[in-house]
Amino acid sequence: MVISMKKIEAYIRPERLEDIKIVLEKYRLNGMSIMQIMGFGNQKGWKEIVRGTEVDYNFLQKIKIELVVLDEQVEQVVDSIVETSHTGEYGDGKIFIYDVADAVRIRTRERGEDAIK
Amino acid sequence: MVISMKKIEAYIRPERLEDIKIVLEKYRLNGMSIMQIMGFGNQKGWKEIVRGTEVDYNFLQKIKIELVVLDEQVEQVVDSIVETSHTGEYGDGKIFIYDVADAVRIRTRERGEDAIK
Amino acid sequence: MVISMKKIEAYIRPERLEDIKIVLEKYRLNGMSIMQIMGFGNQKGWKEIVRGTEVDYNFLQKIKIELVVLDEQVEQVVDSIVETSHTGEYGDGKIFIYDVADAVRIRTRERGEDAIK
Amino acid sequence: MDHGDVAWILTSSALVFIMTPGLAFFYGGLVKRKNIINTIMSSVVLMGLASILWVLIGFSLSFSGDIGGVVGNLDWFGLGFDGFTDATFAPNTLLFAAFQMMFAIITPALITGAIAERMKFSSLVFFTALWSLIVYYPLAHMVWGGGYLAAIGSVDFAGGNVVHISSGVTALVLAILLGKRKNYGKATYHPHNIPFVLLGAALLWFGWFGFNAGSAGAANELAVHAFMTTNTSAAAALLSWLLIDTLKTGKPTLVGASTGLVVGLVAITPAAGFVPIWSAIIIGALVSPICYFFISVVKPKLGYDDALDVFGCHGIGGIWGGIATGLFAQNSINEVAQWDGLVFGSATLFLRQIAAIGITIAVAVVGTLIAFGIVTLFTKGIRVSKKDEELGLDISEHGEAAYPAFNGMD
Amino acid sequence: MDHGDVAWILTSSALVFIMTPGLAFFYGGLVKRKNIINTIMSSVVLMGLASILWVLIGFSLSFSGDIGGVVGNLDWFGLGFDGFTDATFAPNTLLFAAFQMMFAIITPALITGAIAERMKFSSLVFFTALWSLIVYYPLAHMVWGGGYLAAIGSVDFAGGNVVHISSGVTALVLAILLGKRKNYGKATYHPHNIPFVLLGAALLWFGWFGFNAGSAGAANELAVHAFMTTNTSAAAALLSWLLIDTLKTGKPTLVGASTGLVVGLVAITPAAGFVPIWSAIIIGALVSPICYFFISVVKPKLGYDDALDVFGCHGIGGIWGGIATGLFAQNSINEVAQWDGLVFGSATLFLRQIAAIGITIAVAVVGTLIAFGIVTLFTKGIRVSKKDEELGLDISEHGEAAYPAFNGMD
Amino acid sequence: MDHGDVAWILTSSALVFIMTPGLAFFYGGLVKRKNIINTIMSSVVLMGLASILWVLIGFSLSFSGDIGGVVGNLDWFGLGFDGFTDATFAPNTLLFAAFQMMFAIITPALITGAIAERMKFSSLVFFTALWSLIVYYPLAHMVWGGGYLAAIGSVDFAGGNVVHISSGVTALVLAILLGKRKNYGKATYHPHNIPFVLLGAALLWFGWFGFNAGSAGAANELAVHAFMTTNTSAAAALLSWLLIDTLKTGKPTLVGASTGLVVGLVAITPAAGFVPIWSAIIIGALVSPICYFFISVVKPKLGYDDALDVFGCHGIGGIWGGIATGLFAQNSINEVAQWDGLVFGSATLFLRQIAAIGITIAVAVVGTLIAFGIVTLFTKGIRVSKKDEELGLDISEHGEAAYPAFNGMD
Numbered sequence A, B, C: 001m002v003i004s005m006k007k008i009e010a011y012i013r014p015e016r017l018e019d020i021k022i023v024l025e026k027y028r029l030n031g032m033s034i035m036q037i038m039g040f041g042n043q044k045g046w047k048e049i050v051r052g053t054e055v056d057y058n059f060l061q062k063i064k065i066e067l068v069v070l071d072e073q074v075e076q077v078v079d080s081i082v083e084t085s086h087t088g089e090y091g092d093g094k095i096f097i098y099d100v101a102d103a104v105r106i107r108t109r110e111r112g113e114d115a116i117k
Numbered sequence D, E, F: 001m002d003h004g005d006v007a008w009i010l011t012s013s014a015l016v017f018i019m020t021p022g023l024a025f026f027y028g029g030l031v032k033r034k035n036i037i038n039t040i041m042s043s044v045v046l047m048g049l050a051s052i053l054w055v056l057i058g059f060s061l062s063f064s065g066d067i068g069g070v071v072g073n074l075d076w077f078g079l080g081f082d083g084f085t086d087a088t089f090a091p092n093t094l095l096f097a098a099f100q101m102m103f104a105i106i107t108p109a110l111i112t113g114a115i116a117e118r119m120k121f122s123s124l125v126f127f128t129a130l131w132s133l134i135v136y137y138p139l140a141h142m143v144w145g146g147g148y149l150a151a152i153g154s155v156d157f158a159g160g161n162v163v164h165i166s167s168g169v170t171a172l173v174l175a176i177l178l179g180k181r182k183n184y185g186k187a188t189y190h191p192h193n194i195p196f197v198l199l200g201a202a203l204l205w206f207g208w209f210g211f212n213a214g215s216a217g218a219a220n221e222l223a224v225h226a227f228m229t230t231n232t233s234a235a236a237a238l239l240s241w242l243l244i245d246t247l248k249t250g251k252p253t254l255v256g257a258s259t260g261l262v263v264g265l266v267a268i269t270p271a272a273g274f275v276p277i278w279s280a281i282i283i284g285a286l287v288s289p290i291c292y293f294f295i296s297v298v299k300p301k302l303g304y305d306d307a308l309d310v311f312g313c314h315g316i317g318g319i320w321g322g323i324a325t326g327l328f329a330q331n332s333i334n335e336v337a338q339w340d341g342l343v344f345g346s347a348t349l350f351l352r353q354i355a356a357i358g359i360t361i362a363v364a365v366v367g368t369l370i371a372f373g374i375v376t377l378f379t380k381g382i383r384v385s386k387k388d389e390e391l392g393l394d395i396s397e398h399g400e401a402a403y404p405a406f407n408g409m410d
């Protein structure tokens, strides 16, 4: 059986999450997970001045989105995330795509693509 | 070298974690990681009434489990998670399975399957 | 198009993070994400004594690092993490490596390897 | 000077002081995590600013002399009376000034809940300073400094008009002028740290004993009476809010309990030293449904974004308290109330209470418009940029994250 | 009426008031994150409920008249005495009522720690109301209102019997009736927010100065004495708990320090105004090992699930305090103690203390059974469903998450 | 004995008490998450230890008799005077002992901020006990117990020398002896929980009203005066710190506001009952730039690791306060100051203030070296291992995690 699902992992600015959610709802994706992470990238951390002394936050607060979708949905979803998260400034984030070997919906015990339909 | 390990990622109800842990210990898995995430799926978020006004929690609190296991263990582990987490109601969660390219145990520098044995 | 990127996921001791960061900066990696997780492995959880009664922390606090790099960087990065995190005691952690299907830099819309260069 | 009275007013001053940090936690727990520093800071800065203004000119403008029944003069600039001997006010003028100072701190702090999560910090500081000058000192003078509202015989035991209606109405006007938060109505505005909300509410209740019972000016029977009415109203309002929660959704909430107790305290403030204890049960029991109805039914219709319901709680609750004073006051409890309340058959006090409320609202609206106008003139934009609002005011205005370790490293 | 006494009792009332929110944090920090709202709420609702009950009937049933040495009458329904002139109790009956009200709030709140994380909120509210009626008001009457326990000459300075033994014993009975939490013994029950535990413990110590030194009824030498014994016992117990921690595991814990200071305060409560200061060191130093032994050795054998060790701390600590009063009391310190304690050669007081403890236990057990019976009759199930317990009571009972932003979005 | 005075000093004692938990939160919020338990515990253990030491020998060594102007004797071992009648100190010796006890708790607690995140808990406990004996009791005696510093006519209203300079200087010496934290300069030391910092700072301000106004020893005009200077200086310093923040980075910070208000309180401490109110504005407004300059410019050059800037805040702030007292004191405000300050034309007091500061510094330095020497002799290593430092002192020293549920399970 060839599984044609992909996992999309997007590291984005926290303040874009609300908007992304609204857009993704359009595609009637029926599942998505988010988590708070710390990231560093081309956008360097910020400096906080504590009592006159600089302290670095090397890492910035980011949101990671995890989404498993069917192969045919990938481009649409990626585009939507890019559209909504793009500001053109450092720190806009990255999206990575991975193959999925299998999937299970716990409620119904469905396997494979059915699990995310 | 063909690596025959899989990564299992399960998004489950937080309240099922205690039970899952107990079941997984049976298989003498020697490693597992969990993290708190927010998820949305067929189970829609809940509404909180703040001072008479509805506010939505679009996302629900979930636990994500990450487990790298040998190929032959996959079905057993998946079954156990399904067994323990299944309630039949929306929100039971999903399990996704991925291929693993390689593994390292930092303590011993073992590579590949040895790293998780 | 053959994508030659790998994702490295390392589960490490929180107290090693500062040092790992310093070492990884040497390789001019231009991106990395970290998150707090709970883990259990060969190192068993610790016991806290609350009012004379033992309570278990089955899970220990760990840090997970996620790094997408080019294939040729993988060994170097893995070695660095091992070097810095190795103490020889249980709980040093594990590193897993996965294939990446594609990547996007949101800021520039670059795809594939360019996205992480 | 009775040392017992001094002991109680010193204690009361400290108790009222702790209300402002309490408010900071009450408000801070209600906003999003990315705005808690800004929200707390909005109260904290007033612990500095309002104190210094008070010492320099505020006390004098409120309590020295009288210009047209509206405001005091500057004779006591810099507290320029003899602090060791002057006893114009009881128990001693300097102690009275200290006690009243705490009111002058918390009143503008109350306003800041309305404009949370979107107003520039510098503009807010500027606004509250101006507002103290234009609205607060005159009102304090009119009610307690021998001004017009005292002259017409209206009463306000511990600040229903001066503190709550004035800040509540200002909050409403300012929220309208400032506009809504991004995604208001769509985005989720749920409290990010409810234990902090309760911590703040508890400190408010605790401090309110000084606020109301200290307003007796002595450790006397009236103070004891005010102590008891205060607690009773807070308790009744806490319960009635929980009852509404339960009737509406089956789930009594801690935010509801905290809000209920606060509006119970607000409502009893003008009445505490005038009304019988049994009436405090009624005053408290009714304030929650009144405020709840306003916040959940009226406010959405009007469509302004008073982020933490300052108007709905302090404005509406304060108005109800002022009216209730006109209903339940008894001359036999405190002869400062020259007439009994409406339920005891006399309409005189009641009507004067209504008049006093109207005048307070007018002063607050006009004063706020003037202060807002001046601030707008002198600052480029009173609101943070859309981007900063998304990012959160903690980082954009203060360069700080409240709990950075909670999803990062230790 | 000495204004200095009024000042101190007003202050003490406010101090005892803040103990209930303090308790809410002490308990709230100890439970799982998913149950903190419910735990805090269990105390907070009593700030409303117990206040109103007190004003309506509680004070009257405790302190007005006497029916058979067991309970008061309803003559003072709704505080129906003249609050400005009645001085049946010092310094003034209304102030005494306010001070005592705070005790009537915190005592049932103490119980709620035992049944944390599994009892239905509605049943809890119903139970604590009934319990106040059946257990608390009678006990307050018997000890302080001229009832039986006073008549036999036993003493209880600030509530060892009335507050601590009664709530502790009730906690035990209720925990047994209610059954254990799911996975008790297997699952990990570790405190989710230790700084909150300390915040609560600190507020308790702070408020306890009012509790004990305020129980002198005046700002006099006895109040000063009680202040010093109170602090000394808390300090000694804090240290002895840390010593046990260190001896057992090498690691002195903050939960241990917090628990130790609380049991030190519990133990000195009945004794504070009767015993010499040096004995407070002994009372405090011994209460920690006694409670520690009970909690870590006896309790697991008995196998009930008193979630936050209310019986182990307040029950056992209170019993030790009552006994210690019988050991160390001195008539020369406070002539309310008609005899010296056992260490000074007289067994009379000692035996009456034992008797008083026995009677208190009996009242608490019987009263709890009755109240529990009634609640069970009128509600369908006093315990949340297994599913709700797993989900956490914050969501299931209150529809709130305490800190939703900490693993979600801002 | 005036009951009003008793009421106020009892209240003040409770207020000063709550400062130590306040400090625990102020410090605890500033450290890394993995060290908050240890940081809080360092203050909390002193609530036990310093109390018991005080009751046993501390009060006696500070206030009973006089040995060479340097220290008291042991005649009052175990508070061995008649607590009900002795009135050597006002308002009553036992109450004075209770009030002073709270100072003896918080002073060593202040030190612990300097050595946060790396000192062994057992060594710290041992050190603070010794230090109380060698440094604190003698200093308290010299200043308030009729010793040398009183004899030369220097003044210290509420503990500029005894509390702040002594703890600040000790902090500096100890930080140097102990060495820097791992990665100091490289790693990021940012506060992990800023709302806790403000909670602590607010409790400190609240309690400081008791600290300073209680130091009048009565509920009199001087207490009122000290109350007002205290608030004014804190307010001015809060504002001037925010001004510096704004000028330097455009972003006023909550940590800055909290630090500013604390140093404002420190600076006014020796002066509160001696200087006119207007000068409190100057004292407060200047202390922030002085401390800020020291912390941000001087300290990095010197290169020691005083983790939470105890020397920069309490040492420097206290020295400025002592000098300012010599500048602005007025004999007409409080005749304990035998001469007016420098700005009123007399240099006598000013020079004696300088002398007193010098002597305090000398006592603190020498005493710290001795105490450190003894501790080092008797313990194997005063610092935790490098590995434990990385792991965090909460786990390594106390076996507890402060908020385990926040990235785990409920």
Ligand SMILES: Nc1ncnc2c1ncn2[C@@H]1O[C@H](COP(=O)(O)OP(=O)(O)O)[C@@H](O)[C@H]1O
Binding pocket: A011, A012, A038, A039, A040, A041, A042, A043, A044, A060, A062, A089, A090, A091, A092, A093, A094, C030, C031, C032, C033, C034, C066, C067, C068, C069, C105, C106, C107, C108, C116
């Ligand atoms: N190679 C990578 N591996 C893992 N995470 C990455 C990687 N590159 C970027 N990230 C994540 O994406 C976030 C944004 O990346 P950044 O490089 O600042 O964006 P940009 O390159 O568009 O300026 C980072 O904070 C980090 O969390």
Ligand SMILES: Nc1ncnc2c1ncn2[C@@H]1O[C@H](COP(=O)(O)OP(=O)(O)O)[C@@H](O)[C@H]1O
Binding pocket: A030, A031, A032, A033, A034, A066, A067, A068, A069, A105, A106, A107, A108, A116, B011, B012, B038, B039, B040, B041, B042, B043, B044, B060, B062, B089, B090, B091, B092, B093, B094
């Ligand atoms: N396609 C998906 N990609 C990523 N996470 C998902 C996906 N589908 C579900 N999840 C995760 O699983 C959780 C439970 O899913 P849900 O759809 O509610 O279960 P069910 O379909 O059994 O009702 C979600 O809250 C989310 O965290």
Ligand SMILES: Nc1ncnc2c1ncn2[C@@H]1O[C@H](COP(=O)(O)OP(=O)(O)O)[C@@H](O)[C@H]1O
Binding pocket: B030, B031, B032, B033, B034, B066, B067, B068, B069, B105, B106, B107, B108, B116, C011, C012, C038, C039, C040, C041, C042, C043, C044, C060, C062, C089, C090, C091, C092, C093, C094
């Ligand atoms: N098979 C696995 N799958 C997922 N995570 C794992 C696995 N094995 C280990 N881990 C993670 O790595 C951490 C350290 O592992 P541990 O087994 O204690 O190291 P070691 O084997 O070197 O003693 C664990 O706490 C867990 O978070």
